[in-house]
Amino acid sequence: MIRGVFVLGLTGSIGMGKSTAAASLRRLGVPVHDADGTVHRLLRPGGAGAAAVAGAFPDALRDGALDREALAGLVFGDKAALRRLESIVHPLVRRAERRFLARAAVRRRRVVVLDIPLLFETGGENRCDATIVVTAPRSVQDARLGRRADMTPARLAAIRARQMPDEEKRRRADFVVDTSRGRGCTLHDLARIVRWARRGRRARSRSGPFDA
Secondary structure, three states: OOOOOEEEEEEOOOOOOHHHHHHHHHHOOOOEEEHHHHHHHHHOOOOOOHHHHHHHOHHHEEOOEEOHHHHHHHHOOOHHHHHHHHHHHHHHHHHHHHHHHHHHHHOOOOEEEEEOOOOOOOOHHHHOOEEEEEEOOHHHHHHHHHOOOOOOHHHHHHHHHHOOOHHHHHHHOOEEEEHHHOHHHHHHHHHHHHHHHHOOOOOOOOOOOEEO
């Protein structure tokens, strides 16, 4: 946590609308650090993590560059390989996050967001002043995932095996936002949370979650 900057942690299980929520927060003028987007930049040709990951996973190389689908195939279902990948990538992501927060402090941003898919699973909530979990009924989640061409049953099973159940995330969250009611409602709920955060409230002392 950075003095003078209120840090909101944003998370949610796959297909729950986290990307839409992050876009809505940017629309509200809140800087968002996208952990997944940072990983993409780190692993693209010339990225800070590309050479190290290629050295650890040479079978993921295609025409001299890392193929993310091939890399995913190598680590999903292989805990040792996943830990090896995370040991390379996670410190770089944290470094980028610290730079993001430092810039926010210099620019006197009152509220920022850390968009982290595995926020609770990795203890990331301890770096935040309050947390937001996006959720939706299972039927809505399944319908969204069914529209994703890149989602296979095996890949979905591997992702869900790593993610904390939605019910547990909601229990731990300071704010729960139901994204199934449409983008307008999601934006409205997030705007309320941002207004609350800009007043400098601290949710960490609360005994339980509360809806937006």
